[in-house]
Amino acid sequence: MHKRPWASSTYPFLFFLTLSYLLPCLIPLATAQVETITEVRIEGNLRVEEDAVRLRIKARKGQAFDQAVVGEDVKSIYRLGFFDDVKVEWTKEGVLTYVVKERPYIKEISVGGNSKVSRESIEAALGVRPRTILDRDKVTEGVEKVKKLYGDEGYSNAKVDFAIADVKNNQAVVMLDIKEGKRLLIQKIRFEGNKVFSEKELKGLMSTKEKWIFSSLTGRGVLSRDVLTNDVAIISSHYFDDGYVKHKVLEPNILRRKTGIEIVIRVEEGEQFRVGKVEIGGELIDPAEVYLKKIQLTTGQIFRGSRLREDIETLSEMYSEDGFAYARVDPITRIQKEEKTVDVALIINRGPPVHFNRIRIVGNNKTRDKVIRRELAVSEQDLVSISKVKASQNSLNRTGYFKNVSVTTEKTDQQDAMDLNVVVEEGPTGSLNFGGGFSSGEGVILNASIAEKNLFGRGQSASLSFNLGSKRQDFFLRVTDPYFLDSYVTVGASAFNSELEYSEFKTRQTGFSLNSSYPLKYLDMPFFRKKQVPEGSRPSQQKLSLFRRMRFGTAYVFKHAKNTDIDEDASQEVKNEAGTSLISMVSPSLSFDTRDHFFTPTKGTRSSLTMDIAGLGGDNDFLKWDAKTAWYHTLVNSRRWGGAYTLGLKSKLGLSSIFHRPNDNDSLPISERYFPGGSGSVRGFEKRSLGPRDSSNEPVGGDKHLITTAELVFPVLNKFNLKGVAFFDQGQAFRSSDSFDIGEFRRSIGVGARWVSPFGPLAIDFGFPLNDQPEDDTAILSFSVGGGF
Numbered sequence: 001m002h003k004r005p006w007a008s009s010t011y012p013f014l015f016f017l018t019l020s021y022l023l024p025c026l027i028p029l030a031t032a033q034v035e036t037i038t039e040v041r042i043e044g045n046l047r048v049e050e051d052a053v054r055l056r057i058k059a060r061k062g063q064a065f066d067q068a069v070v071g072e073d074v075k076s077i078y079r080l081g082f083f084d085d086v087k088v089e090w091t092k093e094g095v096l097t098y099v100v101k102e103r104p105y106i107k108e109i110s111v112g113g114n115s116k117v118s119r120e121s122i123e124a125a126l127g128v129r130p131r132t133i134l135d136r137d138k139v140t141e142g143v144e145k146v147k148k149l150y151g152d153e154g155y156s157n158a159k160v161d162f163a164i165a166d167v168k169n170n171q172a173v174v175m176l177d178i179k180e181g182k183r184l185l186i187q188k189i190r191f192e193g194n195k196v197f198s199e200k201e202l203k204g205l206m207s208t209k210e211k212w213i214f215s216s217l218t219g220r221g222v223l224s225r226d227v228l229t230n231d232v233a234i235i236s237s238h239y240f241d242d243g244y245v246k247h248k249v250l251e252p253n254i255l256r257r258k259t260g261i262e263i264v265i266r267v268e269e270g271e272q273f274r275v276g277k278v279e280i281g282g283e284l285i286d287p288a289e290v291y292l293k294k295i296q297l298t299t300g301q302i303f304r305g306s307r308l309r310e311d312i313e314t315l316s317e318m319y320s321e322d323g324f325a326y327a328r329v330d331p332i333t334r335i336q337k338e339e340k341t342v343d344v345a346l347i348i349n350r351g352p353p354v355h356f357n358r359i360r361i362v363g364n365n366k367t368r369d370k371v372i373r374r375e376l377a378v379s380e381q382d383l384v385s386i387s388k389v390k391a392s393q394n395s396l397n398r399t400g401y402f403k404n405v406s407v408t409t410e411k412t413d414q415q416d417a418m419d420l421n422v423v424v425e426e427g428p429t430g431s432l433n434f435g436g437g438f439s440s441g442e443g444v445i446l447n448a449s450i451a452e453k454n455l456f457g458r459g460q461s462a463s464l465s466f467n468l469g470s471k472r473q474d475f476f477l478r479v480t481d482p483y484f485l486d487s488y489v490t491v492g493a494s495a496f497n498s499e500l501e502y503s504e505f506k507t508r509q510t511g512f513s514l515n516s517s518y519p520l521k522y523l524d525m526p527f528f529r530k531k532q533v534p535e536g537s538r539p540s541q542q543k544l545s546l547f548r549r550m551r552f553g554t555a556y557v558f559k560h561a562k563n564t565d566i567d568e569d570a571s572q573e574v575k576n577e578a579g580t581s582l583i584s585m586v587s588p589s590l591s592f593d594t595r596d597h598f599f600t601p602t603k604g605t606r607s608s609l610t611m612d613i614a615g616l617g618g619d620n621d622f623l624k625w626d627a628k629t630a631w632y633h634t635l636v637n638s639r640r641w642g643g644a645y646t647l648g649l650k651s652k653l654g655l656s657s658i659f660h661r662p663n664d665n666d667s668l669p670i671s672e673r674y675f676p677g678g679s680g681s682v683r684g685f686e687k688r689s690l691g692p693r694d695s696s697n698e699p700v701g702g703d704k705h706l707i708t709t710a711e712l713v714f715p716v717l718n719k720f721n722l723k724g725v726a727f728f729d730q731g732q733a734f735r736s737s738d739s740f741d742i743g744e745f746r747r748s749i750g751v752g753a754r755w756v757s758p759f760g761p762l763a764i765d766f767g768f769p770l771n772d773q774p775e776d777d778t779a780i781l782s783f784s785v786g787g788g789f
Helices: 011-026 050-054 067-079 119-126 136-152 199-205 225-240 288-292 305-321 369-373 386-399
Strands: 039-043 083-090 095-102 105-112 159-167 171-179 186-192 253-256 261-268 274-282 328-336 341-349 355-362 402-411 417-426 430-439 443-455 460-469 472-481 490-501 506-519 550-564 579-593 604-618 621-638 643-660 704-717 722-734 746-757 760-769 781-785
Touching (some): 067 095, 136 159, 136 171, 355 369, 386 417, 506 579
Parallel strands (some): 105 171, 186 261, 274 341
Antiparallel strands (some): 402 417, 443 460, 460 472, 760 781
């Protein structure tokens, strides 16, 4: 098929050229007598409103006739895009008429010859729709996109012709005639001239791949020129990153064979270059030697472009920490051919110091602004600090109020100011849970809980939980305000009542606790006080010390414990716990948390040290030390592998010293003992089932314990915030008179899932004991709701 002559893109140019010559001839000589316009008319428009045309013209009734104005009006009407032709008529009576010829209206899109690509895909690529005004240039562009669509599907020899047929009532039919041809896939990718890197290694860098047995399902082997062009850039970057700064990767040669496509890529590798002189200059804050110690490039090493980019980023971040957010680092390289070296000079233009102008918070429909602002490490008018921006995002993630948090900077029209945008997506902070279970030690258990960790959007938390069963009845109530009375003091309180029936006795505990904590960085004490630095000093000289990242806490706990119904055959250890005892203790603590997320962290550390001092009243006098630590590090973070693979190492250590107990007991009260096993401990074993046992083989808990865990968390379905986990646990509890015997440790391996669900964070694990003993109670499945330590 052939295009009509008027489909040519040169038509508008010829039209205006002819118009410029003919327009004077169209205006009768009578204009010399009649110079005033008595009326302006629009004729020939059928679908286009007359007012739409009048808005574009300048000629008006009562004005003097001006050929230049009329000429501009014709161009303006034509630029509307609705008309193929515009003529001008002038009468002796002063009537000026613009006669327009509307472009055809597309009645139908006709597609023929397609069988491998759907009509819907073709029409979407064409971008032209029925019941719209015909734009011939747009049709031509759309046909090229249809050809590209076929090429992307492997039909690189496909031909797409088009024609436009006029029908009655000034309508048109756009007709596509497609000859698809045979699908050609990439049969072979071959390199020439490569000696440094093997063909296999270079192919591995490419997204363009050779066909394979499942190409019909996966689309592998389809040639995309855009993807191939990007592959060439990646290969070139790979050579450049290994010191081959004079290499060339030539344009791929695409050979079409009868059975498929062969791609030949020729490489001219050149010689490898090393780093020569490395200098840093420009507007320096510290001596150049300080910055040279921070960068990776050093004289004599292989010149790598990636290291140069990272060094530029490092210097930029260092300057941003000093408030120079717009600092620019310009690399200047000089190739020394004879020495085969590359001299590098990094020139720094620091620009003006930049302050935060406005802090905008978006997305918090429930959470109040002040709850978000108090977690930020920066305030308006502070000097910009990228590390504090990151710390702010991590702090918001640790609250557990939000599914997603984004803290970014934005330039303003002021050179010394920058806005901070805090965008949050609120997650589920309330939960209502029902569940049940069974264990040999506790029988059937039904549990229920209601919790809210962002009460009324104020950041306060409250929870109420029950455990009801044939052998257990528990009640717990907890409330916490992390910023009591808008201060930095965290205040909490809890009350509890717990009843548990063992095979040899019953125990009931009732009590309450009050606790508070405070960040050490706000304490005005010599050891923690912020160091005074000279006026005008840089923020990087005022970095937080380890101690100034800690929180100091203290708690008071009161418990009333009563052990009854002691079996006559019970061990003496159990009989010694008979009767009523009171525990009154104070618990000072230190904690430290730099995790980037409260539930699925990818980096950071959380540690705590707590000492329970019992003996402030009551009839029990003992000390307990509990140390916990968890360290997270991302091993791999790659789109190719789906995201971040994070290693987590955790440990718990508990020790005790007993000074006075009723009946001269030499062990902790049974309510204070360590019972490993279950979620958050050694998975694969029943909850609270490990540790020392009495003569009846019942677990009675230990006076000390040690638990260690190694976990690998990996992405499963990022779209649904679902992650997988593989773990190794080990641990055990011991009596005070026993030493830590690693041979007695119980060990397990397993897999699980972590899901930030609409009902709150959920952890499910399947643990498999490695060295369980006949007396052990095992449980493959364990789960928890919320974030554990």
